Amino acid sequence: MSPPAGTPTWTSCTPGSRHPHRIRSGRSSIPFARNTNRCFRIRRMTADLGNRRCHEAVTTFVATHLVRASRSSDGTPSSWFHTGAPSEELNGVLRVGAAIPHEIEQLRTLFDGVPACWHFWPDVDSPEIPELLRRRGLELFETEPLMMLADPDRAAYLERGRPEPIEDVAGDAGLAEWARLWSGVTDVDDLVTGLREGMDRRSTRYLLWRDGGEVLGCAAVVTCAAGASLEHIVTRADHRGEGIGTALTRYALALALAAGARRVVLTASPDGEGIYRRLGFDTVGHVERYA
Numbered sequence: 001m002s003p004p005a006g007t008p009t010w011t012s013c014t015p016g017s018r019h020p021h022r023i024r025s026g027r028s029s030i031p032f033a034r035n036t037n038r039c040f041r042i043r044r045m046t047a048d049l050g051n052r053r054c055h056e057a058v059t060t061f062v063a064t065h066l067v068r069a070s071r072s073s074d075g076t077p078s079s080w081f082h083t084g085a086p087s088e089e090l091n092g093v094l095r096v097g098a099a100i101p102h103e104i105e106q107l108r109t110l111f112d113g114v115p116a117c118w119h120f121w122p123d124v125d126s127p128e129i130p131e132l133l134r135r136r137g138l139e140l141f142e143t144e145p146l147m148m149l150a151d152p153d154r155a156a157y158l159e160r161g162r163p164e165p166i167e168d169v170a171g172d173a174g175l176a177e178w179a180r181l182w183s184g185v186t187d188v189d190d191l192v193t194g195l196r197e198g199m200d201r202r203s204t205r206y207l208l209w210r211d212g213g214e215v216l217g218c219a220a221v222v223t224c225a226a227g228a229s230l231e232h233i234v235t236r237a238d239h240r241g242e243g244i245g246t247a248l249t250r251y252a253l254a255l256a257l258a259a260g261a262r263r264v265v266l267t268a269s270p271d272g273e274g275i276y277r278r279l280g281f282d283t284v285g286h287v288e289r290y291a
Helices: 029-066 101-110 129-135 172-183 189-200 244-258 273-278
Strands: 009-012 022-025 071-073 079-082 091-095 117-120 140-149 166-168 204-211 214-224 227-235 264-267 281-290
Touching: 029 071, 029 079, 029 091, 029 140, 029 214, 029 227, 029 264, 029 281, 079 101, 101 129, 117 129, 129 281, 140 273, 166 244, 172 189, 172 204, 172 214, 172 227, 189 204, 204 244, 214 244, 227 244, 244 264, 244 273, 264 281, 273 281
Parallel strands: 091 117, 227 264
Antiparallel strands: 009 022, 071 079, 079 091, 117 281, 140 264, 140 281, 166 204, 204 214, 214 227
16 A cells, blocks of 8 residues: 655665665655755855955965066966065066966076076966976975955954054165064175065065064065065064064054055965964965975
8 A cells, every 4th residue: 555645755775684774755855955955055155265265365465476576477478576686585486377388498597596486376276387397396395375364344453553662664774684584694785675676666564573672573564456465474583472473463464454455365384374363364275385
């Protein structure tokens, strides 16, 4: 005798089994299917949002580096900046626009004799690029999280007053102090020349933390139409753990927001990622750097 219409039935996944695993059939499976589809859509929307934020962060990172140098190119087909200073952080290929050997060879010629950093963004770039870089003698030297401010409106409530030990670098003397702490070297004349390009172009503000006449920390904030990036946050080794880096980051972030930036990005060392999370940044991707 057949059960009344609409009565749920049970079907065994393993016919003949003494204790079959049962799955429900009939009309009661429809809500399950709907819930499954809804979960799939939510996961898809979440993934799309994550990809979009990663693209936005990479675009902002690239844009804020192009404005630091008098020589740069944005996506023709590759993006790069060149200050000529003896530091791979002040010259670099920000994105390789095409995974073709000829393009990479041209870029290597451009930076011949100058330290340069090559950026690869695993979440958005062609996966063939790392192998092409390795074939041309470039080696991976670090991988860092790419972070972006999650909610600029909420972050706007951060205290915007400047802590007394923080000062803006105004000239070459202060820039030399900044460069010595940041680089760890004493002969910084060529570094100052490269760093000054950002000041001359009014894109970059350099910050010092001075206490008792000693420079204990430094940071930089770079702004452009696309947003802002926080860069080169360093605390002198014998004063780490005292909150200097956090205070510099908060003030640099306040400057970025005051300049109207809606996207604020940075790349973090593994030790610094937790600090930046507490300040409102989310990890949206990663960058691999080659030299």
